[in-house]
Amino acid sequence: MPRYxxxxxxKDDPALIAEYEKYHEKIQPAITESIVSSGITDMEIYxxxxxxxxxxxxxxxFSFEAxxxxxxxxPAVQAWEALMWNYQQALPMAKEGEKWVLMKHIFKLETND
Structure with a gap:
């Protein structure tokens, strides 16, 4: 199963961060549906x-393009994304219009059992 x-x-503001976390305690069913229907089987944010x-x-x-x-x-996802952008900011290395940046996998622990 692919993992990304x-x-x-x-935004570095404790009040905004608290609000952002509150929204994620229970996301809207339409957002959950859009995640699951795209082929995402598990998602966690830290x-x-x-x-x-x-x-x-x-x-x-799964396809990022699709x-x-x-x-x-x-429209529900677009409204959610617009709302979330009030709390988010692009990483310094993000491309124009890019929000979440795909990270490069650089290490995996391999044991010889």
Whole structure:
């Protein structure tokens, strides 16, 4: 099962960070549906300071391009993304218009059992 790790920054404001976390305690059903229907089988977000780290596990046929196209056509996802952008900011190395940045896998512990 493919795994992707992505990063994004929040605006460095404790009140905004608290609001952002509150929204993620129970996301809207339409957002959950858009995640699951795209082929994402598991998703977790972690935070340190104002940096977010997302881990996604997906089906073999998951496509970032297809997810992006579906999200662009989904008014609920567009409203959610606009709301979340009030709390988020692009990483310094992000490309124009890029929010979550795909991280490069550099290490995996291998044991000789």
């Amino acid at each position: 790790c992505l990063a994004l920054d929040l 935070r340190v300071g104002n940096r977010l780290f997302m881990i996604m596990e997906t089906t073999e046929d 997810k992006g196209a579906a999200d662009a056509a989904n």
